[in-house]
Amino acid sequence: MHTTSFLLGRMKAGDERAVEVLFERLIPVLRRMARGRIPARARSLMDTEDLVQIVALRTFPHLNHFDSHGKGCLVAYARRIMTNELRDEFRRLSRTPEMTELVDEIPADDVDPLQRAIESEAIAVYRRALAQLTQDEQDLILLSLETGLSHGEVAEAMGRPSANAARMAVARALARLAERMGWPEETP
Amino acid sequence: MAGGDPLNQNRPDGADREERLLRITGAIADGVSVDWEAEMKQSPDLRGVLQRLALVERIRNAARASDQG
Numbered sequence: 265m266h267t268t269s270f271l272l273g274r275m276k277a278g279d280e281r282a283v284e285v286l287f288e289r290l291i292p293v294l295r296r297m298a299r300g301r302i303p304a305r306a307r308s309l310m311d312t313e314d315l316v317q318i319v320a321l322r323t324f325p326h327l328n329h330f331d332s333h334g335k336g337c338l339v340a341y342a343r344r345i346m347t348n349e350l351r352d353e354f355r356r357l358s359r360t361p362e363m364t365e366l367v368d369e370i371p372a373d374d375v376d377p378l379q380r381a382i383e384s385e386a387i388a389v390y391r392r393a394l395a396q397l398t399q400d401e402q403d404l405i406l407l408s409l410e411t412g413l414s415h416g417e418v419a420e421a422m423g424r425p426s427a428n429a430a431r432m433a434v435a436r437a438l439a440r441l442a443e444r445m446g447w448p449e450e451t452p
Numbered sequence: 453m454a455g456g457d458p459l460n461q462n463r464p465d466g467a468d469r470e471e472r473l474l475r476i477t478g479a480i481a482d483g484v485s486v487d488w489e490a491e492m493k494q495s496p497d498l499r500g501v502l503q504r505l506a507l508v509e510r511i512r513n514a515a516r517a518s519d520q521g
Contacts, residue, residue, distance in 0.1 A: 387511065390507065390508065409481075410515045412515060415481070435480075436477070442477075
């Protein structure tokens with residue numbers, strides 16, 4: 265299996281099969297991301313598959329300009345488009361002014377304002393650290409942790425030879441993420 | 453533990469450290485709950501990185517809760 269970066273390169277070189285493979289890989293990931301995200305009031309107008317199609321249609325025209333070696337990654341890019349689409353949907357429904365993205369806040373049982381502020385900062389640290397990882401590591405973490413794909417699904421999406429290989433790659437990426445976080449301060 | 457590869461600190465116990473860290477990050481990847489207090493007692497040298505990973509676990513759990521919501 266080829267990496268996403270390789271396929272993006274092939275696509276830019278005019279390989280139409282690479283576009284098909286990217287599409288086949290991204291759609292299941294988008295379905296997993298979209299599940300349960302549509303606002304209840306909008307479900308009569310839009311279902312998960314509609315959202316997946318919208319995000320795919322908005323993502324793919326930009327792939328030619330996508331920097332496969334930059335800090336961003338395809339999954340993160342598609343996720344931003346999905347978040348924007350959902351935000352627009354909320355606005356269309358007019359009652360809720362803005363959607364809160366998946367992990368911008370951690371649901372807590374009994375949170376005081378100080379604790380909430382600390383966690384908010386911690387999540388910002390997590391996001392900054394994530395952005396410092398390689399594209400491959402970012403994809404692995406987003407797909408496994410935030411999107412909830414199984415190791416087998418991650419292997420398929422990321423071109424890893426087996427579920428176990430994907431699991432080990434995620435574990436290693438998490439170790440690197442923790443190193444980059446630099447939070448909280450080390451205690452001697 | 454600033455800088456460097458967390459999995460290879462060029463120390464004699466580097467392999468053991470790597471093994472302990474990957475066991476914990478593997479558990480997070482598997483969606484298995486980690487007993488952080490016990491892990492910190494067992495591996496005081498990993499305290500800082502374990503605190504960060506505990507946060508990562510909470511983010512994973514929040515994402516799962518959001519999936520089910």
